[in-house]
Amino acid sequence: MLLLTVLTIVTVQLSMNRVASPPTGLTVLDSAVIKASSNAVWFILADPGPSNLGVTNARPPGVYYAALSDWTATGFVYGMCLNMPQPMVLDSNPSYADQSNGQPKTSQRAIVAFGGPLVHAVVNYYETRRLTPLYFYHDQAAGQYQFRRSSDGAVAYGLPVADVTSGQKDLLMVEAFTDSSGNTVFIGYGFTFRGTYAMGKLLKARIAPNISSYAYSWYVYKWEDLNGDGFQDLNEISANPVAYGI
Amino acid sequence: MYPYRKEFDVKRIALVLFFVVVWFPQPIVTGPIPYAMGSVGTGQLSVSIFTDSISYNPGDGMTLYGYVRDPTGSPVSYASVSIQVNDPGGSPFHLALVSSYADGRYSDIFNLPMTARSGMYTAYATAYRYDYDSGSNYIFFSVPRATLSSLQARIFSAAPNTVYFIYPDYGHIERKLAGVGLAALSDWSAMGVVYGMCSNVQSDGMDTSPALVDLSSGSVTLSGVSVVVMGGAGVHNVVRYCENVRIAPLRFSQDALTCYFMKRDGSVVGSISKYDAMNLHKDMFVLEVFADLKGNTVLMAYGVTWKGTFAAGLYLKSVIASNLASYSRAWYVFKWDDSNGDGMIDVAEISEVASGD
Numbered sequence: 001m002l003l004l005t006v007l008t009i010v011t012v013q014l015s016m017n018r019v020a021s022p023p024t025g026l027t028v029l030d031s032a033v034i035k036a037s038s039n040a041v042w043f044i045l046a047d048p049g050p051s052n053l054g055v056t057n058a059r060p061p062g063v064y065y066a067a068l069s070d071w072t073a074t075g076f077v078y079g080m081c082l083n084m085p086q087p088m089v090l091d092s093n094p095s096y097a098d099q100s101n102g103q104p105k106t107s108q109r110a111i112v113a114f115g116g117p118l119v120h121a122v123v124n125y126y127e128t129r130r131l132t133p134l135y136f137y138h139d140q141a142a143g144q145y146q147f148r149r150s151s152d153g154a155v156a157y158g159l160p161v162a163d164v165t166s167g168q169k170d171l172l173m174v175e176a177f178t179d180s181s182g183n184t185v186f187i188g189y190g191f192t193f194r195g196t197y198a199m200g201k202l203l204k205a206r207i208a209p210n211i212s213s214y215a216y217s218w219y220v221y222k223w224e225d226l227n228g229d230g231f232q233d234l235n236e237i238s239a240n241p242v243a244y245g246i
Numbered sequence: 247m248y249p250y251r252k253e254f255d256v257k258r259i260a261l262v263l264f265f266v267v268v269w270f271p272q273p274i275v276t277g278p279i280p281y282a283m284g285s286v287g288t289g290q291l292s293v294s295i296f297t298d299s300i301s302y303n304p305g306d307g308m309t310l311y312g313y314v315r316d317p318t319g320s321p322v323s324y325a326s327v328s329i330q331v332n333d334p335g336g337s338p339f340h341l342a343l344v345s346s347y348a349d350g351r352y353s354d355i356f357n358l359p360m361t362a363r364s365g366m367y368t369a370y371a372t373a374y375r376y377d378y379d380s381g382s383n384y385i386f387f388s389v390p391r392a393t394l395s396s397l398q399a400r401i402f403s404a405a406p407n408t409v410y411f412i413y414p415d416y417g418h419i420e421r422k423l424a425g426v427g428l429a430a431l432s433d434w435s436a437m438g439v440v441y442g443m444c445s446n447v448q449s450d451g452m453d454t455s456p457a458l459v460d461l462s463s464g465s466v467t468l469s470g471v472s473v474v475v476m477g478g479a480g481v482h483n484v485v486r487y488c489e490n491v492r493i494a495p496l497r498f499s500q501d502a503l504t505c506y507f508m509k510r511d512g513s514v515v516g517s518i519s520k521y522d523a524m525n526l527h528k529d530m531f532v533l534e535v536f537a538d539l540k541g542n543t544v545l546m547a548y549g550v551t552w553k554g555t556f557a558a559g560l561y562l563k564s565v566i567a568s569n570l571a572s573y574s575r576a577w578y579v580f581k582w583d584d585s586n587g588d589g590m591i592d593v594a595e596i597s598e599v600a601s602g603d
Contacts (some may be wrong), residue, residue: 052552054526055589069431072438079442084564167348178337193431200438205447217575230417231452244402 003163006052018129022246023133024176024184026207028075029077030105030185031049032110034208038083045071047092057092059121060102062128066119073145073200078185088109091121101125107181114196116189123187126179133175133185133218133245147173147220151243157243159191168225170195173236174203190223198223198232205234214230220246275286289317291325291381293373296511299603300495300536300576301388304362309543311353311511312383314346314373321350325375329354334365346373353518362389365491366476366539385510386493388537394566394573396535400472400543402567403445409452410468411437412484414477421454423464426479426486432552433477436559440474442594443563454484469540476555478548485546488538488555494546495534495577495602505550507532507579515600518550527584529554530599533562534577557582557591564593573603 033041049065049097050056061064078088089096091113097104102121104111117136119122127135130150137146139158146158151229163169172195188203190196207214220243226236294312296378302308314325324348339359342521346352367389372382378510400571401409414429415421422428451458453475460467464487478499488494492510500504505523507516507530522528531549538544546559561580567575579599582591 004373007337048432052526053589054584055587067431067437071435071556075435075438075440076442079559079563080440081563084568085593088560088590090588093588165519197434197438201254201441207445211251229452229455230415231413231455233449233451234447 001158007169022070022215023217024178025216026043026174026176026186027122027183028176029186029203029208030211031216033077033112033186034080034211036086036110037080038085041081041086041112042104043078043086043088043095043114044091044096044104044111044113044120044122045074045088046115046231047090053090056088058099058213059092059134060100060124063102063116063121063124064119064205066115066142067193070115070119070186070189070196073196073203074112076204077112077114086105087173097122101155104179104183104185107183109183111183111185113185114188114200116191117198119188119225123189126177126185126187131177132185133177134173134220136189136191145171146170147243156218156245157222159222164191167192167194167230168228170223171220172199172223173218173220174199174207177217195223195230198237201232201234202237205238216244217246251303259386265375268354288377289371291316291322291375293325293327293371293381293383293584294511295329295369295371295383295385297369297385297387299391299601300493301389301390301392302362303390304358305341305350305360306337307355307357308370308387308469309353309355310371311351312371314348314352314375314381314500316378321348322346322373322375322378323348323350325350325352325373325378327352327371328371331433331448335368335428358389359580360364360591364389366537367539380570386491392535392537392543392576393603394533394535394575395570396543397545398570400419400535401440401545402443402450404472406446407449409444409448409472409474410466411448411456411474412455412466412518413442413450413452414475414481414485415452415454415484416450418454419485421461423461423483423486426464426483427481428482429477430552431435433481433548433554433555435556436476436547436562437474439559443567447592458481462598466491466538466542466544468539472545473538474545476547478550478555478557482548484544485548488536488544488546491539493536493538494544494577496532498548498550505530508513509602516581519583523550523554524590526553527556527587528553529582530579531582532577532579533558533566536576554582557596560591560593561596565596576603577601 046066102125113122117127143159147156172190219241298309314322325346329342463482489497518530531554
């Protein structure tokens, strides 16, 4: 009876997207994206707004227009795909995402969505429902931007806001998980465009060549502008993740 | 069209040398000439010089041509044009003396020797006529042929850290060349795609980095590597340099209403109205491969707006890369037309406009 009750609760929670599926290691990027067959991966870009796009699209509540800088990180992964074509679409395209909340309109597919929850409707959808391993949090009391764990709300890693806004430091995060529709979702971004770009480069230059060793679901790295040139050099990204987990 | 075809042999060289050394008392030069010869003078001639390709293989036939004009821009006929081509070491290997026609045009056709070494060659032209001061000009071309199909070996499969991705800086305006402004980060998007296509980890940096770029000229400081630059001459130091010194096969130009892509001789190979481009539903972009003066292979791409630049990366990855061997020209011009009106660049909305060498 107890078992039945537990199963019922879990089933209900799963249907409500309250319980994450079993952890998905970043390793699956190789099979689910890089080596995926044609038209198997949706690369979903954040809408850059009418001044950039020439078209005005509505945004889900709490989601703003993106800077185009976030697209570069997506390019790194798109460029790695062995089989073309792969759809590259906007998060504001109603054929691909529910425009009321950002939920992708697909199942059993790989999704790449790079950009923070404030500008990317799909990322916003997953994070606000705590379906991602990590979520962005601005801890005003602590004066920090943080990545927190969805499982328990604990701080995975944070940086003082002043460090981030100075342009000298950033955190970058990449994570993989499976949503309730069976989609394998890859999300990555930094607190600023610097971190998002660095994340893309890190994926290409350091993670992808050793992808089999990235078995955890999420990784956080730190970038610090050691030479003061404003550019995210690979050797300025922490050699090891500053935090990681399942 | 041409009265004769010159062959590279000792007799002809001797004859040409006679004219050059005796008739026109001037030194054979190993660098840019602009030397002038005294005359009674009704002003100075201007002479242009172009090649029919940006690069050649040993043994290829090539045409040098240009126009002789007077100070008012009118064609000058019957001007003598001495031509000298120096190899990468600065040694002359081809000399010729031709005359301009009624329209001011001159030309010289010859074959590169089968032993032509790899590197950058310089072709000089000096125009003379008794009633003008002489005028000179020069142009570069390279051996061997540079083609888009060479990207596989030069960039995509290149050994680690032999390819340099040079982004246009969005800050440090003080390190930009005159006429070059700050970039938008949108220009970086296509670079990510191309970097992602590389089999190995490569190097990168910004166009304001003294380690990568001579900030007084915009030239790349490296030699013997491959360089990827994306973004127009208005935002990218290296692109500006390559177009200014005419080592890039194409250059961007514009007037009040229209943007143009032109070959080195000024002939237009693609154009788009500014109205269309600024409305962000049409664009035009170039993809070109060439050698620079330091033996680097340069992949350059950009559109009129960020959309064209982004489209260049997408098209290179989605269409060209899978059929790379068939892209045997040095430059291509494509247009993007947002046929479904969604503002997003779909690969199916891109078509080729022109190509050449």
